[in-house]
Amino acid sequence: MSRESHEYSTISVERRDDNIAILTLMRPEALHALNSVMATELVQQFSDWVVDTQLRCIVITATGTRAFCVGADLKERNRLDDDGIRRQHALFRLFLTIRQSLDVPVIAAVQGVALGGGAEIALASDIVLASEEAEFGLPEIGLGIMPGLGGTQFLPRIIGGGRALEMLLTGDRINAEEARECGIVSRIFPRADLLNNALERAERIASMPPLAVRSIRRAVQIGGELDLNSGLAYELALHQRLMASEDRAEGVRAFVEKRPPSWRGR
Template identity: 50%
Template sequence: MFDAGLSVEEPVRGVVLLRIDRPQALNALTTASAHGMIELYTRLALRTDMRALILTGAGESAFSTGADLKERAGMDAMAARAQHMAHRLAFSIRRGFDFPVIAALNGIAHAGGAELALSSDLVLAVPHAGFALPEIRRGIMPGMGGTQALTAALGPRRAMELLLTGDALDAETALACGLVNRIVAPEALVSEALALAERIAEAPPLAVSAVTRAVRGAGQGGAEAGLALELALHQRLMASDDRLEGARAFAEKRRPVWKGE
């Protein structure tokens, strides 16, 4: 589908698998990759049948090491900023999805790759995966939400240390810190991610969308704002046909047929 270091599959209707396919460059993202993501994400955001996006990398070494610094080294400041803004636009579109994003880490997730994982809703990782935000060693800092996501996940002191040193977290530590949902064998990574996506796809789509939005909104604007968002989303579901179908299916001891209405 793309010639920008990306490959796309739809193994199950409504479940899209996006693979960063530049293993020779540790799946670093070029400007063309960012524009490919923008094109795909815009298309997915407009689909009403989407249920989950799985994001993974090619090969066994890296999920992604973020922006391609070899490409950036040949850019002037304006071109480098344009590259960054293309990546940031892709992130912004993805954060607006009404369906969850699953990151399947097949290797290290460094810099922008770590930010891709941190901004996902669910994360599976192989044992040799790891997180690092080493931008400070290159004279910069994360620019796609990494400081905020890491602080929310780990607390300010732990996040500050990792951001100021650029040190990495291994998969087991990331699991203990709550950055990873589970660790799986490399040969089972994609199948586990697909199985998780299929379970989500079987759930009522309106409720999946509401839960996704509520959890993403947690901590933004304080506890009262979060509770208000949850209540508003809950009340919309209470007025839905799917809520009635769920109750009827339970009473009739049958599988519900969700319509997303």
């Protein structure tokens, strides 16, 4: 692995084989709570990735074993005035906006607790893998507020409105098995195996034709917001574009010639 060019204080970023990035949250003393510095660094790194033509998959994880991320740093927030809180939250929302515009699959490897903004980072990911000890929750209501990093939008789209409202209105946590049953988590692994399994899946995705990966992701994300007929039409438009691509022709040739394909991304 090689380091990215930036040196951060709350996150670390490494590359594997140029096309996989591993972003690690690095505030274990605060259970990786999101403070203004971390938000700024996440905005900077994801902005860089928007124009990174080599990147094929991102894995987000955290150091230690207790937490993935427990949401906003309330100790920092308690020191801020109203304007400071608004500026801080604007950073959080900017991170979400940039992440949503990034056309690269993101895998969240969640060990320990993922609460509030930490749960929302996982919910905004394309694939969520969890350790056996993981827990998820959106406890903002207990502070007199509500999720502000996409939780009220991502959660009901994944688990349904009724189950989502139950979590949102009570602030209750669910464990890894419950999260898998309701569709938040794809797979559960022993803690020691979690990151390796996340990287194995990232490597499989990175080995696939990049145009097809992006098209499938768009079809699921954007098509899921449309009515069925419109979604089918959108899928067809993406499919036809792929049928005219060099990668489609290369895939057929490689299959006939019984060799690994060489994807060009065009």
